[in-house]
Amino acid sequence: xxxxxxxxxxxxxxxxxxxxxxxxxxxxxxxxxxxxxxxxxxxxxxxxxxxxxxxxxxxxxxxxxxxxxxxxxxxxxxxxxxxxxxxxxxxxxxxxxxxxxxxxxxxxxxxxxxxxxxxxxxxxxxxxxxxxxxxxxxxxxxxxxxxxxxxxxxxxxxxxxxxxxxxxxxxxxxxxxxxxxxxxxxxxxxxxxxxxxxxxxxxxxxxxxxxxxxxxxxxxxxxxxxxxxxxxxxxxxxxxxxxxxxxxxxxxxxxxxxxxxxx
Amino acid sequence: xxxxxxxxxxxxxxxxxxxxxxxxxxxxxxxxxxxxxxxxxxxxxxxxxxxxxxxxxxxxxxxxxxxxxxxxxxxxxxxxxxxxxxxxxxxxxxxxxxxxxxxxxxxxxxxxxxxxxxxxxxxxxxxxxxxxxxxxxxxxxxxxxxxxxxxxxxxxxxxxxxxxxxxxxxxxxxxxxxxxxxxxxxxxxxxxxxxxxxxxxxxxxxxxxxxxxxxxxxxxxxxxxxxxxxxxxxxxxxxxxxxxxxxxxxxxxxxxxxxxxxxxxxxxxxxxxxxxxxxxxxxxxxxxxxxxxxxxxxxxxxxxxxxxxxxxxxxxxxxxxxxxxxxxxxxxxxxxxxxxxxxxx
Numbered sequence: 001x002x003x004x005x006x007x008x009x010x011x012x013x014x015x016x017x018x019x020x021x022x023x024x025x026x027x028x029x030x031x032x033x034x035x036x037x038x039x040x041x042x043x044x045x046x047x048x049x050x051x052x053x054x055x056x057x058x059x060x061x062x063x064x065x066x067x068x069x070x071x072x073x074x075x076x077x078x079x080x081x082x083x084x085x086x087x088x089x090x091x092x093x094x095x096x097x098x099x100x101x102x103x104x105x106x107x108x109x110x111x112x113x114x115x116x117x118x119x120x121x122x123x124x125x126x127x128x129x130x131x132x133x134x135x136x137x138x139x140x141x142x143x144x145x146x147x148x149x150x151x152x153x154x155x156x157x158x159x160x161x162x163x164x165x166x167x168x169x170x171x172x173x174x175x176x177x178x179x180x181x182x183x184x185x186x187x188x189x190x191x192x193x194x195x196x197x198x199x200x201x202x203x204x205x206x207x208x209x210x211x212x213x214x215x216x217x218x219x220x221x222x223x224x225x226x227x228x229x230x231x232x233x234x235x236x237x238x239x240x241x242x243x244x245x246x247x248x249x250x251x252x253x254x255x256x257x258x259x260x261x262x263x
Numbered sequence: 264x265x266x267x268x269x270x271x272x273x274x275x276x277x278x279x280x281x282x283x284x285x286x287x288x289x290x291x292x293x294x295x296x297x298x299x300x301x302x303x304x305x306x307x308x309x310x311x312x313x314x315x316x317x318x319x320x321x322x323x324x325x326x327x328x329x330x331x332x333x334x335x336x337x338x339x340x341x342x343x344x345x346x347x348x349x350x351x352x353x354x355x356x357x358x359x360x361x362x363x364x365x366x367x368x369x370x371x372x373x374x375x376x377x378x379x380x381x382x383x384x385x386x387x388x389x390x391x392x393x394x395x396x397x398x399x400x401x402x403x404x405x406x407x408x409x410x411x412x413x414x415x416x417x418x419x420x421x422x423x424x425x426x427x428x429x430x431x432x433x434x435x436x437x438x439x440x441x442x443x444x445x446x447x448x449x450x451x452x453x454x455x456x457x458x459x460x461x462x463x464x465x466x467x468x469x470x471x472x473x474x475x476x477x478x479x480x481x482x483x484x485x486x487x488x489x490x491x492x493x494x495x496x497x498x499x500x501x502x503x504x505x506x507x508x509x510x511x512x513x514x515x516x517x518x519x520x521x522x523x524x525x526x527x528x529x530x531x532x533x534x535x536x537x538x539x540x541x542x543x544x545x546x547x548x549x550x551x552x553x554x555x556x557x558x559x560x561x562x563x564x565x566x567x568x569x570x571x572x573x574x575x576x577x578x579x580x581x582x583x584x585x586x587x588x589x590x591x592x593x594x595x596x597x598x599x600x601x602x603x604x605x606x607x608x
Binding site: 052054073074075076078079083084086090091093094095099102103106107111112113115116117118120159163 | 465466468469470471473474476477480481483484485486487488489490491492502
């Protein structure tokens with residue numbers, strides 16, 4: 001593969017005595033489709049926050065395309081091309097679907113600083129095109145507050161793509177989506193150009209294995225394994241992490257439900 | 264003016280919208296929106312021909328406080344920064360215009376322009392710190408800034424006239440001629456205030472204003488989209504301070520005396536009241552709010568043995584219960600009903 005886009009070197013984050021992310025080292029090449037999986041509490045969402053800068057690291061360094069971004073703030077990292085969808089939908093509820101996407105799309109244009117009303121034809125066109133891609137063009141004028149959960153997730157994806165990211169972090173993008181919405185999302189993500197690197201956290205393994213060429217399994221804040229989908233499927237360590245010792249192959253041979261949630 | 268982000272979203276049909284709006288339809292939209300506004304401006308301009316000088320004076324005061332209230336609405340309603348010390352910049356503008364008029368020139372528009380600049384500079388100097396905080400800390404910091412300004416105005420008596428106020432401000436001059444008649448002063452106030460309203464409206468409806476609303480609604484999200492909330496809030500604070508300074512400059516020209524109380528918390532609180540009464544975030548609502556505040560305090564108050572503030576308090580309590588979204592909430596009911604069939608189609 002090509003050069004490394006995202007490089008995490010020994011990063012960690014502690015909350016008091018709890019090490020939510022502990023000494024994680026990970027290289028994601030440009031154009032990769034990389035999945036992060038692990039039981040609840042494995043530190044996946046925290047790791048995302050360390051990459052985006054929403055949380056500062058307590059150890060290690062984060063580099064994007066070779067330059068150290070550890071000390072950059074969240075908005076500076078976003079300006080460098082890191083975009084994300086959040087696990088819990090975080091949209092502007094009183095604004096319309098199009099306005100939500102437009103706020104992200106206009107960030108790419110110089111007009112965002114304008115102090116007088118400006119025609120943002122390019123940004124509006126781009127926002128509408130993205131809404132068509134995620135299948136929400138007919139909802140453009142609808143306030144986000146009135147959308148279903150699944151539709152809000154789709155808006156999230158459109159917003160993230162409107163930022164024209166180099167690195168797109170998707171935190172459970174398919175959660176709460178219907179099977180049809182979910183497969184549309186997979187199709188959309190598969191069609192993204194390889195100039196966009198994807199890192200995805202997802203419990204739905206159908207989505208993970210449909211998209212990812214590399215999978216990293218996190219457990220208790222540490223990297224348990226990084227490998228191909230097949231390597232992860234057959235790993236005894238992964239099965240033990242999810243299901244406890246001595247309970248192999250219940251889920252991961254594909255015979256059971258495709259969810260790795262531990263209740 | 265169909266180019267604003269808000270209106271560009273309104274056409275629901277896919278593929279149309281602001282990007283493809285024809286010049287003709289834009290023109291008709293402009294006419295539809297502009298015509299009532301033009302009638303209002305003409306009516307306002309004609310006022311001095313029909314009313315007594317005292318009434319013209321009251322109207323001038325309403326316009327000034329309306330501009331002040333709308334500048335506060337840019338902070339409170341649009342950016343989500345409830346300031347308790349906005350009168351500081353109004354006061355800085357008023358003292359600047361007064362001092363400029365006394366010591367240099369009262370030729371329009373020099374005093375008000377310098378007042379706006381002084382308000383903006385004062386806002387830049389203090390906002391640098393204030394907008395870094397949020398919630399109750401922002402309230403306390405702006406309260407402190409307001410009180411500090413009030414104290415400075417009282418203590419620096421050699422410059423500001425202290426608690427006696429800055430008096431002896433010459434009347435505004437246009438082309439060297441002093442404007443004495445209330446009607447002429449009113450026209451001057453109206454012209455400057457309208458320019459101020461236009462400036463604030465443009466800011467609120469610009470892409471920059473859209474980002475401010477985004478920060479108000481969801482600051483963490485804006486950060487993750489690559490916006491620097493600090494920078495946007497800081498610029499909004501400076502602009503609001505500048506427009507408050509402009510209003511203060513007009514105030515000094517109208518009353519020809521500036522008191523420390525003009526920069527005090529009571530003035531800030533009255534304007535906050537005007538914004539809440541009118542409907543925060545609507546810009547035009549606070550204009551009505553300011554009119555109510557000025558009328559109740561200055562016109563009805565004296566008839567109630569100086570119990571104007573009590574009446575204002577009652578009006579406020581009633582309004583909060585009956586009109587949770589301010590006067591603007593009343594108007595919101597009508598267009599929504601009218602728009603409903605289009606939305607359902």
